Amino acid sequence: MKKQSGFTLIELMIVVAIVAILAAVALPAYQNYTKKAKMTELVAATGAVKLAVELCAQTKATPTTYGDECIKSTNGIPANVTSGAIEITTAKVDESNVSVTAKVGASGAAPLSAGDSYVLTGTVDGNSKVTWKATCVNGSKTLDYCP
Template sequence: MKKQQGFTLIELLIVVAIIGVLSAIAIPAYKEQAVKADASSGVATLRSLLTNTDLHIQETAKFPTTLDQIGANTSMSSLGLVTIDGTPSGANGTLKFAYGKKSALSGADAKFVRAADGWKCTLANIPTTLGITADDVKGCN
């Protein structure tokens, strides 16, 4: 007669418990990284337009009034919309990324504001439940 080999029920339950503990730790960490990735993606989209905007200002001495002037469009990213926020004043103005429904940051905004002292990045309307700040977003600090 052959000897049967296999795992006991206790061994299988221990493995399932270990997998449960690991996933309880990993899933929240993954979600936090996904939120930070969304935020960084919006900031990177705007950052890619800064050089074109500076070149436009250098050539015309005015902040662009449309995205076409800097080789951009509103739907550059699937995560949200790019716009020129407000009315530019001379060489100063604001580029804005509004996070859309596909993003974990839906309703939040990333902005690059150009003033006499250069570009400044800000994030606004980030849901407090996400637990991130502008300092956590690469490219915006």
């Protein structure tokens, strides 16, 4: 009798099952990774506005006028962009807080969903230093792929 070499069908099925399990685990992790990478575009989009708000806080505003002064284009703050793939807006939260929001527009920025937002909230202290806190949201839902 001649000895057979090679793989049996059951061995091949086991290998295919193992590869399928690994792919099932890796795919959601990869999708989250790609969303986090795309969200960095929103972070980068807020950079110019963030810098302008910090300069305004140090040169044009006091801690009590920061919320009003550091959202005006006359004080060097870029105008709101409300169309396109990424929309950027600044808004007064209160006297000592300003928010800078970069949001995925209606035209989208796949793999992100329309409405996914990167929100920076800047709080000024008595020395005109701005401290930033970042959150990633879509409506009232906090996103888990915030960079």
